[in-house]
Amino acid sequence: MNKLMSAAAAASLAITALGAGFAPTAQADEVKVPVMSQGDRQTMTLPDTGQSRKTVRQRFGDPVRTSGPVGDPPISQWHYDDFVVYFEYNHVIHTVARHSR
Numbered sequence: 502m503n504k505l506m507s508a509a510a511a512a513s514l515a516i517t518a519l520g521a522g523f524a525p526t527a528q529a530d531e532v533k534v535p536v537m538s539q540g541d542r543q544t545m546t547l548p549d550t551g552q553s554r555k556t557v558r559q560r561f562g563d564p565v566r567t568s569g570p571v572g573d574p575p576i577s578q579w580h581y582d583d584f585v586v587y588f589e590y591n592h593v594i595h596t597v598a599r600h601s602r
Contacts, residue, residue: 547584550594582599
């Protein structure tokens with residue numbers, strides 16, 4: 502009886518595997534967004550690399566939220582509506598424009 506059940510289980514597995522090979526394939530459109538065109542940086546005023554936290558706060562106000570610091574050297578983030586500012590210690594190392602809504 503056990504051999505019969507094992508054979509039935511093996512046959513069922515084989516049928517399932519064969520059936521999976523004939524399943525219809527999914528298709529989707531691919532959307533390509535060129536690098537640096539996710540947000541219109543040319544028309545945006547963003548913090549510059551090297552600026553201090555104090556200067557960023559004076560020019561852009563308080564961030565919506567902050568995160569960090571994390572790691573060594575400590576990296577922290579200030580999140581604004583249209584961009585995120587990355588700081589190493591007390592200075593801007595990078596600013597990333599958010600995706601246009």
